[in-house]
Amino acid sequence: xxxxxxxxxxxxxxxxxxxxxxxxxxxxxxxxxxxxxxxxxxxxxxxxxxxxxxxxxxxxxxxxxxxxxxxxxxxxxxxxxxxxxxxxxxxxxxxxxxxxxxxxxxxxxxxxxxxxxxxxxxxxxxxxxxxxxxxxxxxxxxxxxxxxxxxxxx
Amino acid sequence: xxxxxxxxxxxxxxxxxxxxxxxxxxxxxxxxxxxxxxxxxxxxxxxxxxxxxxxxxxxxxxxxxxxxxxxxxxxxxxxxxxxxxxxxxxxxxxxxxxxxxxxxxxxxxxxxxxxxxxxxxxxxxxxxxxxxxxxxxxxxxxxxxxxxxxxxxxxx
Numbered sequence: 001x002x003x004x005x006x007x008x009x010x011x012x013x014x015x016x017x018x019x020x021x022x023x024x025x026x027x028x029x030x031x032x033x034x035x036x037x038x039x040x041x042x043x044x045x046x047x048x049x050x051x052x053x054x055x056x057x058x059x060x061x062x063x064x065x066x067x068x069x070x071x072x073x074x075x076x077x078x079x080x081x082x083x084x085x086x087x088x089x090x091x092x093x094x095x096x097x098x099x100x101x102x103x104x105x106x107x108x109x110x111x112x113x114x115x116x117x118x119x120x121x122x123x124x125x126x127x128x129x130x131x132x133x134x135x136x137x138x139x140x141x142x143x144x145x146x147x148x149x150x151x152x153x154x
Numbered sequence: 155x156x157x158x159x160x161x162x163x164x165x166x167x168x169x170x171x172x173x174x175x176x177x178x179x180x181x182x183x184x185x186x187x188x189x190x191x192x193x194x195x196x197x198x199x200x201x202x203x204x205x206x207x208x209x210x211x212x213x214x215x216x217x218x219x220x221x222x223x224x225x226x227x228x229x230x231x232x233x234x235x236x237x238x239x240x241x242x243x244x245x246x247x248x249x250x251x252x253x254x255x256x257x258x259x260x261x262x263x264x265x266x267x268x269x270x271x272x273x274x275x276x277x278x279x280x281x282x283x284x285x286x287x288x289x290x291x292x293x294x295x296x297x298x299x300x301x302x303x304x305x306x307x308x309x310x
Contacts, residue, residue, distance in 0.1 A: 002224060010224065013217035017178075019204050021185055021196065039180050042217075046180075052218040052304070056174040056203070059213045060308050062161070063171070070259065070266070080300070088303035096302035097230075102294050105232060105263070114308065140266070144258040147248040150214060151270050153224055 002050075005033070009041055011154040013054065057150075065114045067141070069121040071128070072107035074136040080109060083132040087111045092124045107138065161209045166194055168310045170202050171211070175307055178215060221270050227277050228252075228270040229297040231284075232263035239289025240264055246287060250280070263294070 002010075008031055017023045028038040045051035060068070075083045080098050087109070088096045095112040111128065115121040121139065129135055163171070169192045179187035189199040206212045221228050235243045240258065247267055248256050256267035271277040285293055 010217075010219060014219065015216055016207075016214055017216050019200065019207060019215065021183060021200060023184065024180070024182065035182060039182075042180055048223065049220055050223040052220055053176070054178045054180060054215075054217045055176060056171070056178060056206075056215045057213045057218070057306065058171065058175060058308055059210050060306070062209070062211045063163075063308055063310060065308055084300065084302035091307070091309065093303060094306040095304050097298040098300040098302070099230065099296040099298060104292075105294050105296070110230075138261075140259040140261045142257040142266075143260055144244075145256075146244040146258065146265075147253060147256040147267070148213075149254050150216070151219075151221060151226075151254050152251060153219065153221070153226065 005031075006041065006045065006050075007154045009038065009045070011152075013042075013051075014150055014152055014154075017054070060114060064116055067117050067121050068112060068114045069118070069125070069139040069141050071111045071113050071121075071125050071137055071139045073109040073111070073132075073134050074107050075109045075132075075134050077108075079132075079134070083109060083134055086132050087128055090124060090128060092121075093128075109134075113139075161206075161211060163211070163310060164202075166192060166198065167202055167206060169193075170199060171206065171308075171310045174203065174212075174215070226270050226272060227274050227297075228268060229277065229281075229295045231267050231269055231281065231293055231295055233265040233267070233284070233293040234263050234291040235265055236289045236291060237264070243287055243289055247284065252280070 012027050018026050020026055024038055025035045028035040084096055087093055092113050093111045097110045099110055101108045113121045113124050125139055173191055178184055181187045185199040186196040189196045244265055247253055252270045253267050258264055259266050281295055
């Protein structure tokens with residue numbers, strides 16, 4: 001279970017942390033614990049896998065990666081494992097997930113691909129196809145962003 | 155969504171972005187730790203990150219949590235909306251706190267969003283309500299069955 005202190009820590013770290021020379025010290029003071037306690041809790045949450053990382057999230061299109069395609073693959077179940085691992089090894093893929101299928105949605109493996117333009121994204125997909133042997137796929141491009149925000153848990 | 159890059163990244167910016175995407179050090183003086191890796195001063199590291207944040211190249215410096223390990227449930231939703239209602243539906247969907255990513259895509263399923271809820275019941279109820287919105291043809295819930303990779307890293 002998540003303790004009240006951990007919830008409080010999550011609430012301070014789910015948004016922007018202060019860009020000062022001593023952000024952890026500053027946040028610890030606000031939370032009402034010592035910096036050492038805060039760093040210990042964060043390390044413990046990281047060990048438990050609750051905290052993936054503290055880091056910077058980029059607006060990738062502003063950093064030059066203006067094209068992102070959601071590539072959806074139709075993979076026989078006994079080949080999902082292998083194909084998923086191969087796709088995950090591509091640096092251009094940020095997210096690789098297996099998801100369920102429906103009669104009107106037959107694609108069960110997803111890889112989010114990033115490039116400076118669509119040709120680059122399509123090139124990555126072709127290379128993935130060649131390496132995995134999966135040829136049935138489709139790339140869905142986003143044409144409009146309605147929302148992109150971090151989750152606020154507490 | 156081709157937004158022009160209006161800020162020229164300096165060599166130091168690139169080094170720092172490549173480092174800080176992976177990890178912002180859990181350290182009393184994190185910018186000092188970054189500076190040592192980047193080969194600059196602590197102040198230069200701080201100023202670079204502040205400028206990149208102000209220019210919007212860095213969207214956020216903070217923590218990324220595993221929602222499942224926090225006890226939350228989430229899914230990816232593929233929704234088909236009649237085109238003339240799509241925007242109205244998208245705005246209603248975006249208004250939900252549990253929706254973090256919401257995109258129009260070039261497919262019969264023309265709206266794709268992620269939904270995170272406290273419980274499975276709340277998630278089902280939310281999806282059932284969405285399904286009844288005027289203009290929604292159908293929706294499909296595509297929760298992750300297996301995670302092979304999550305790691306947004308852009309080499310700069």
